[in-house]
Amino acid sequence: MARVSAYDDFTPLAVEATARVFVLTGAGISAESGIQTFRDAGGLWEQHRVEDVASPEGWAKDPSMVWRFYSLRRAQAATVAPNAAHTALAALEHRIGERLFLCTQNVDPLHERGGSRRVVHMHGELLKSRCERNHAAPFDDPATYPEPGDRLPRCGCGARIRPHICWFGEIPFHLDTAHEALARATLFVTIGSSGAVYPAAGFVRMAREAGARTVYVGPEAPDNASAFDECRLGRATEVVPPLFRVA
Numbered sequence: 052m053a054r055v056s057a058y059d060d061f062t063p064l065a066v067e068a069t070a071r072v073f074v075l076t077g078a079g080i081s082a083e084s085g086i087q088t089f090r091d092a093g094g095l096w097e098q099h100r101v102e103d104v105a106s107p108e109g110w111a112k113d114p115s116m117v118w119r120f121y122s123l124r125r126a127q128a129a130t131v132a133p134n135a136a137h138t139a140l141a142a143l144e145h146r147i148g149e150r151l152f153l154c155t156q157n158v159d160p161l162h163e164r165g166g167s168r169r170v171v172h173m174h175g176e177l178l179k180s181r182c183e184r185n186h187a188a189p190f191d192d193p194a195t196y197p198e199p200g201d202r203l204p205r206c207g208c209g210a211r212i213r214p215h216i217c218w219f220g221e222i223p224f225h226l227d228t229a230h231e232a233l234a235r236a237t238l239f240v241t242i243g244s245s246g247a248v249y250p251a252a253g254f255v256r257m258a259r260e261a262g263a264r265t266v267y268v269g270p271e272a273p274d275n276a277s278a279f280d281e282c283r284l285g286r287a288t289e290v291v292p293p294l295f296r297v298a
Contacts, residue, residue: 053267053276058285063296064238064266066147072295073236074140075254076155076162079243079269080287085131086159106219110183114203114211121177121214122195128159128177129193136242136287137165139294144169146297152232154225156244156251158216173223173251179215182206189215223250236263240294243287246273255279268294 066072078086103109104120144151144167153170155162158177162170180192186208192215196204204212217223233239239258246252246267255265255278267273267282268290276282283290 053272053279053282055272055276055282056284058268058283058290061281061283064240064264064294066143066238066295066297068298070147070237071150071152071232071235072143072147072238072240073152073154073232073254073258073263074143075239075241075244075251076140076153076157077242077244077248077251078157079245080134080136080291081157081159081161082243083136083286083288084134084161086157086161087127102219105216107221110213110218114213117214118196118203121216124177125193125195131159131161133161133165134288136291137161137167139292141166141168143295143297152229152236154229154232154251154254156248171225171229173217173225173229175214175216175224177214177216180204180212181215182208182210183213184208184210186210226250229254230257233257233263234261236261239263239265240268241266241273241279242268242291244269244273246275246278 104117110117140153153162153167155170155172156174158172158175160178178191178193179189181189186206206212233254236258239255241255244251252275255275259265259278265279267276267279268287270284270286272282
């Protein structure tokens with residue numbers, strides 16, 4: 052059973068010289084920078100279901116609407132800045148290097164803007180696009196297409212360009228790499244994830260099976276709280292900066 056309490060009831064997490072730290076971040080860390088989430092509107096966007104703008108079926112039905120949705124998200128991302136939790140994780144990476152595996156469910160660029168250099172985006176990246184036929188590798192693309200109409204971006208092969216996002220029903224990216232890191236982790240920390248979205252919600256159990264200490268950080272206990280050793284309750288911007296003590 053997890054110990055659940057306010058974050059200041061706990062001591063900092065010791066990161067020894069041989070420790071390998073796996074950090075999973077979710078929507079909560081970006082929400083503190085002002086990034087809106089589907090939960091803010093009850094899972095709706097302009098009265099459309101999430102699946103209408105974030106699924107292969109939605110793309111097939113109305114690619115213009117999908118691009119408008121992601122264009123608005125791109126425009127919003129340009130107006131927000133990384134917060135203290137993002138910069139604290141970048142500082143941890145600077146201290147321990149490749150012994151930190153930073154995996155995020157978020158598609159925004161706030162970890163990178165905060166200074167992190169090795170970020171694994173398991174659900175894709177908002178500011179990248181790719182050919183819908185995978186004719187070419189994903190590429191940087193900050194452009195917005197608010198009213199694309201017949202001007203949907205096209206690949207050189209003629210296929211449409213789509214956002215580089217893992218939609219509902221698609222397989223998240225870099226799972227093999229994440230599983231390898233989980234098997235080696237000695238400390239597993241989830242920050243701001245609800246524990247309701249799989250496969251990420253199952254990472255904590257994989258880490259525990261590998262012998263890692265497991266810690267959750269967020270304003271309230273997640274759906275999978277019972278899988279953690281500790282749930283440290285509080286805002287990421289308050290909890291993360293003093294969370295790690297590097298030996």
